[in-house]
Amino acid sequence: MTKFISLSSGSNGNCYYIGNEQVSLLIDVGIGGRTINRRLAGHDLSAAQVDMVLVTHEHMDHIRFLGGFTQKYKKAVFVTGELHKVLDRHFATAGRLDGYVRETTPGVQTECMGVKFTPFSVPHDARDTVGYYIDFFGETFTFVTDVGKVTDDVVKYCSISNRLIVESNYDPGMLVTGPYTPELKKRIAEEHGHLSNEQTADLLRRSWHSGLKSVFLCHLSANNNTPAIAFDSARAALNSVGGEEVTLCALPRREASPLFIFD
Numbered sequence: 001m002t003k004f005i006s007l008s009s010g011s012n013g014n015c016y017y018i019g020n021e022q023v024s025l026l027i028d029v030g031i032g033g034r035t036i037n038r039r040l041a042g043h044d045l046s047a048a049q050v051d052m053v054l055v056t057h058e059h060m061d062h063i064r065f066l067g068g069f070t071q072k073y074k075k076a077v078f079v080t081g082e083l084h085k086v087l088d089r090h091f092a093t094a095g096r097l098d099g100y101v102r103e104t105t106p107g108v109q110t111e112c113m114g115v116k117f118t119p120f121s122v123p124h125d126a127r128d129t130v131g132y133y134i135d136f137f138g139e140t141f142t143f144v145t146d147v148g149k150v151t152d153d154v155v156k157y158c159s160i161s162n163r164l165i166v167e168s169n170y171d172p173g174m175l176v177t178g179p180y181t182p183e184l185k186k187r188i189a190e191e192h193g194h195l196s197n198e199q200t201a202d203l204l205r206r207s208w209h210s211g212l213k214s215v216f217l218c219h220l221s222a223n224n225n226t227p228a229i230a231f232d233s234a235r236a237a238l239n240s241v242g243g244e245e246v247t248l249c250a251l252p253r254r255e256a257s258p259l260f261i262f263d
Contacts (some may be wrong), residue, residue: 064092107153115134169195170197
Protein backbone atom coordinates (compact mmCIF):
# COMPACT_ATOMS: atom_id res chain seq x y z
CA MET A 1 0.00 0.00 0.00
CA THR A 2 1.08 3.56 -0.73
CA LYS A 3 0.99 6.30 1.91
CA PHE A 4 0.69 10.02 1.21
CA ILE A 5 0.94 12.91 3.67
CA SER A 6 1.16 16.62 3.10
CA LEU A 7 3.49 17.73 5.88
CA SER A 8 3.07 21.43 5.05
CA SER A 9 1.59 23.29 2.10
CA GLY A 10 1.76 26.99 1.31
CA SER A 11 4.07 29.97 1.48
CA ASN A 12 4.88 29.03 5.08
CA GLY A 13 6.64 25.91 3.78
CA ASN A 14 6.07 22.97 1.46
CA CYS A 15 6.86 19.31 2.03
CA TYR A 16 5.06 16.16 0.89
CA TYR A 17 5.66 12.49 1.66
CA ILE A 18 5.01 9.37 -0.43
CA GLY A 19 6.08 5.95 0.77
CA ASN A 20 5.45 2.29 1.34
CA GLU A 21 7.12 -0.35 3.51
CA GLN A 22 10.27 -0.38 1.36
CA VAL A 23 10.78 3.07 -0.21
CA SER A 24 9.80 6.65 0.57
CA LEU A 25 10.46 10.14 -0.73
CA LEU A 26 9.83 13.79 -0.02
CA ILE A 27 8.88 16.46 -2.51
CA ASP A 28 10.59 19.68 -1.33
CA VAL A 29 11.92 20.47 2.14
CA GLY A 30 10.50 23.84 3.10
CA ILE A 31 10.09 22.93 6.77
CA GLY A 32 12.65 21.82 9.34
CA GLY A 33 13.75 18.27 10.03
CA ARG A 34 12.35 18.26 13.54
CA THR A 35 8.96 19.34 12.24
CA ILE A 36 9.11 16.67 9.55
CA ASN A 37 9.98 14.03 12.13
CA ARG A 38 7.27 15.15 14.54
CA ARG A 39 4.60 15.06 11.84
CA LEU A 40 5.75 11.72 10.47
CA ALA A 41 6.05 10.20 13.95
CA GLY A 42 2.30 10.40 14.38
CA HIS A 43 2.11 7.67 11.74
CA ASP A 44 5.10 5.60 12.95
CA LEU A 45 7.33 7.07 10.24
CA SER A 46 10.55 9.06 10.41
CA ALA A 47 12.78 11.25 8.27
CA ALA A 48 15.57 8.68 8.62
CA GLN A 49 13.46 6.27 6.57
CA VAL A 50 13.21 8.67 3.62
CA ASP A 51 15.30 7.53 0.66
CA MET A 52 15.27 10.55 -1.66
CA VAL A 53 14.12 14.13 -2.13
CA LEU A 54 12.65 15.59 -5.33
CA VAL A 55 12.94 19.38 -5.60
CA THR A 56 10.60 21.60 -7.61
CA HIS A 57 12.41 24.98 -7.52
CA GLU A 58 14.57 27.29 -5.42
CA HIS A 59 12.03 29.51 -3.67
CA MET A 60 12.56 29.51 0.07
CA ASP A 61 9.22 27.97 0.98
CA HIS A 62 10.40 24.87 -0.89
CA ILE A 63 14.11 24.58 0.01
CA ARG A 64 14.63 26.52 3.25
CA PHE A 65 15.73 23.40 5.14
CA LEU A 66 16.97 21.25 2.24
CA GLY A 67 20.64 21.83 3.03
CA GLY A 68 20.34 20.92 6.70
CA PHE A 69 18.15 17.93 5.95
CA THR A 70 20.62 16.60 3.40
CA GLN A 71 23.60 17.04 5.70
CA LYS A 72 21.85 15.25 8.55
CA TYR A 73 20.20 12.39 6.71
CA LYS A 74 22.47 12.10 3.64
CA LYS A 75 19.72 11.35 1.15
CA ALA A 76 19.83 11.60 -2.63
CA VAL A 77 18.52 14.94 -3.91
CA PHE A 78 17.08 15.03 -7.43
CA VAL A 79 17.15 18.38 -9.25
CA THR A 80 17.42 19.53 -12.83
CA GLY A 81 20.83 20.60 -14.07
CA GLU A 82 19.79 24.26 -14.14
CA LEU A 83 18.39 24.13 -10.63
CA HIS A 84 21.59 22.44 -9.44
CA LYS A 85 23.55 25.51 -10.56
CA VAL A 86 21.22 27.77 -8.58
CA LEU A 87 21.38 25.63 -5.44
CA ASP A 88 25.18 25.59 -5.54
CA ARG A 89 25.04 29.37 -4.97
CA HIS A 90 21.94 29.62 -2.79
CA PHE A 91 22.65 30.52 0.83
CA ALA A 92 20.28 27.79 2.10
CA THR A 93 22.03 25.02 0.18
CA ALA A 94 25.48 26.14 -1.04
CA GLY A 95 28.10 23.55 -0.09
CA ARG A 96 25.54 21.43 1.75
CA LEU A 97 24.35 19.16 -1.06
CA ASP A 98 27.77 18.08 -2.33
CA GLY A 99 27.87 14.39 -3.14
CA TYR A 100 24.12 13.90 -2.87
CA VAL A 101 22.74 15.67 -5.95
CA ARG A 102 21.57 13.63 -8.91
CA GLU A 103 20.69 15.68 -11.94
CA THR A 104 17.52 15.14 -13.95
CA THR A 105 16.26 16.49 -17.25
CA PRO A 106 12.73 17.82 -17.83
CA GLY A 107 10.72 15.35 -19.88
CA VAL A 108 13.09 12.45 -19.18
CA GLN A 109 12.16 9.65 -16.78
CA THR A 110 14.49 8.80 -13.91
CA GLU A 111 14.30 5.63 -11.82
CA CYS A 112 15.57 5.19 -8.27
CA MET A 113 14.89 2.19 -6.04
CA GLY A 114 12.01 1.19 -8.30
CA VAL A 115 10.32 4.60 -8.22
CA LYS A 116 9.97 6.17 -11.67
CA PHE A 117 9.53 9.91 -11.97
CA THR A 118 9.57 12.52 -14.70
CA PRO A 119 10.11 16.22 -14.02
CA PHE A 120 8.36 18.55 -16.45
CA SER A 121 8.82 22.28 -16.91
CA VAL A 122 6.12 24.65 -15.64
CA PRO A 123 5.92 28.46 -15.84
CA HIS A 124 6.86 30.10 -12.53
CA ASP A 125 9.15 32.96 -11.59
CA ALA A 126 12.09 30.79 -10.61
CA ARG A 127 15.10 29.55 -12.58
CA ASP A 128 13.90 26.09 -13.60
CA THR A 129 10.61 25.16 -11.94
CA VAL A 130 9.26 21.67 -12.52
CA GLY A 131 6.25 19.57 -11.68
CA TYR A 132 6.59 15.81 -11.23
CA TYR A 133 4.85 12.80 -12.66
CA ILE A 134 5.62 9.89 -10.32
CA ASP A 135 4.95 6.21 -10.91
CA PHE A 136 5.19 4.81 -7.40
CA PHE A 137 4.98 1.08 -8.06
CA GLY A 138 1.87 1.51 -10.17
CA GLU A 139 0.24 4.28 -8.13
CA THR A 140 0.62 7.42 -10.23
CA PHE A 141 0.89 10.99 -8.95
CA THR A 142 1.23 14.36 -10.61
CA PHE A 143 2.56 17.24 -8.49
CA VAL A 144 1.96 20.79 -9.73
CA THR A 145 2.68 23.00 -6.74
CA ASP A 146 3.77 26.35 -8.23
CA VAL A 147 2.66 27.24 -11.74
CA GLY A 148 1.37 30.41 -13.39
CA LYS A 149 -0.74 28.83 -16.10
CA VAL A 150 -1.97 25.44 -17.23
CA THR A 151 0.28 24.11 -20.00
CA ASP A 152 -0.14 21.15 -22.32
CA ASP A 153 2.35 19.18 -20.22
CA VAL A 154 0.39 19.87 -17.05
CA VAL A 155 -2.79 18.57 -18.69
CA LYS A 156 -0.95 15.59 -20.18
CA TYR A 157 0.47 14.35 -16.90
CA CYS A 158 -2.66 15.08 -14.89
CA SER A 159 -4.64 13.10 -17.48
CA ILE A 160 -2.69 9.90 -16.78
CA SER A 161 -2.48 10.05 -12.97
CA ASN A 162 -4.50 8.42 -10.21
CA ARG A 163 -3.66 11.17 -7.72
CA LEU A 164 -3.24 14.90 -8.32
CA ILE A 165 -1.56 17.35 -5.97
CA VAL A 166 -2.28 20.66 -7.67
CA GLU A 167 -2.17 24.23 -6.45
CA SER A 168 -5.34 26.27 -6.09
CA ASN A 169 -3.69 29.38 -4.78
CA TYR A 170 -6.09 32.29 -4.92
CA ASP A 171 -9.61 33.56 -5.48
CA PRO A 172 -9.37 36.41 -8.03
CA GLY A 173 -11.90 38.58 -6.21
CA MET A 174 -10.10 38.21 -2.89
CA LEU A 175 -6.76 38.95 -4.55
CA VAL A 176 -8.04 42.19 -6.13
CA THR A 177 -9.57 43.49 -2.89
CA GLY A 178 -6.93 42.02 -0.57
CA PRO A 179 -4.03 43.63 1.31
CA TYR A 180 -1.18 42.89 -1.11
CA THR A 181 0.68 45.60 -2.98
CA PRO A 182 -0.22 46.13 -6.66
CA GLU A 183 3.16 44.69 -7.63
CA LEU A 184 2.62 41.49 -5.66
CA LYS A 185 -0.93 41.10 -6.95
CA LYS A 186 0.41 41.42 -10.49
CA ARG A 187 3.12 38.83 -9.85
CA ILE A 188 0.63 36.30 -8.47
CA ALA A 189 -1.88 36.70 -11.29
CA GLU A 190 0.59 36.70 -14.19
CA GLU A 191 1.57 33.63 -16.21
CA HIS A 192 4.64 32.97 -14.06
CA GLY A 193 2.81 33.32 -10.76
CA HIS A 194 0.21 30.97 -9.30
CA LEU A 195 -3.00 29.23 -10.33
CA SER A 196 -6.34 30.69 -9.32
CA ASN A 197 -9.22 28.48 -8.22
CA GLU A 198 -10.79 29.01 -11.64
CA GLN A 199 -7.65 27.93 -13.48
CA THR A 200 -7.42 24.83 -11.32
CA ALA A 201 -11.08 24.04 -11.96
CA ASP A 202 -10.45 24.32 -15.69
CA LEU A 203 -7.47 21.98 -15.37
CA LEU A 204 -9.63 19.42 -13.59
CA ARG A 205 -12.29 19.60 -16.29
CA ARG A 206 -9.67 19.16 -19.02
CA SER A 207 -7.75 16.33 -17.36
CA TRP A 208 -10.45 14.27 -15.66
CA HIS A 209 -10.43 10.60 -16.67
CA SER A 210 -11.92 7.42 -15.28
CA GLY A 211 -8.68 6.47 -13.51
CA LEU A 212 -8.54 9.67 -11.44
CA LYS A 213 -9.18 8.79 -7.80
CA SER A 214 -7.98 11.71 -5.66
CA VAL A 215 -7.33 15.44 -5.99
CA PHE A 216 -5.43 17.33 -3.29
CA LEU A 217 -5.53 21.12 -3.51
CA CYS A 218 -2.24 22.60 -2.33
CA HIS A 219 -0.49 25.93 -1.79
CA LEU A 220 -3.69 27.80 -0.83
CA SER A 221 -3.08 31.47 -0.03
CA ALA A 222 -3.73 32.49 3.57
CA ASN A 223 -4.90 35.96 2.52
CA ASN A 224 -6.50 35.47 -0.89
CA ASN A 225 -8.35 32.17 -0.57
CA THR A 226 -10.15 29.87 1.82
CA PRO A 227 -10.26 26.06 1.85
CA ALA A 228 -14.04 26.19 1.39
CA ILE A 229 -13.90 28.43 -1.69
CA ALA A 230 -11.13 26.35 -3.30
CA PHE A 231 -12.92 23.10 -2.48
CA ASP A 232 -16.28 24.23 -3.85
CA SER A 233 -14.71 25.44 -7.10
CA ALA A 234 -12.86 22.15 -7.66
CA ARG A 235 -15.85 20.02 -6.60
CA ALA A 236 -18.13 21.76 -9.09
CA ALA A 237 -15.59 21.25 -11.87
CA LEU A 238 -15.20 17.54 -11.14
CA ASN A 239 -18.93 17.00 -10.86
CA SER A 240 -19.50 18.71 -14.20
CA VAL A 241 -17.42 16.11 -16.07
CA GLY A 242 -18.48 12.95 -14.23
CA GLY A 243 -15.95 13.07 -11.41
CA GLU A 244 -18.41 12.85 -8.52
CA GLU A 245 -16.59 9.84 -7.05
CA VAL A 246 -13.17 11.53 -7.00
CA THR A 247 -11.93 12.15 -3.46
CA LEU A 248 -11.21 15.87 -2.99
CA CYS A 249 -9.24 17.51 -0.18
CA ALA A 250 -7.93 21.04 0.42
CA LEU A 251 -4.60 20.50 2.16
CA PRO A 252 -3.88 22.45 5.37
CA ARG A 253 -1.18 25.10 5.36
CA ARG A 254 0.56 24.95 8.73
CA GLU A 255 0.00 21.38 9.81
CA ALA A 256 0.10 17.89 8.41
CA SER A 257 -2.81 16.46 6.51
CA PRO A 258 -4.32 13.15 7.54
CA LEU A 259 -2.47 10.06 6.36
CA PHE A 260 -3.94 8.83 3.09
CA ILE A 261 -3.47 5.15 2.22
CA PHE A 262 -3.94 3.88 -1.31
CA ASP A 263 -4.27 0.13 -1.83
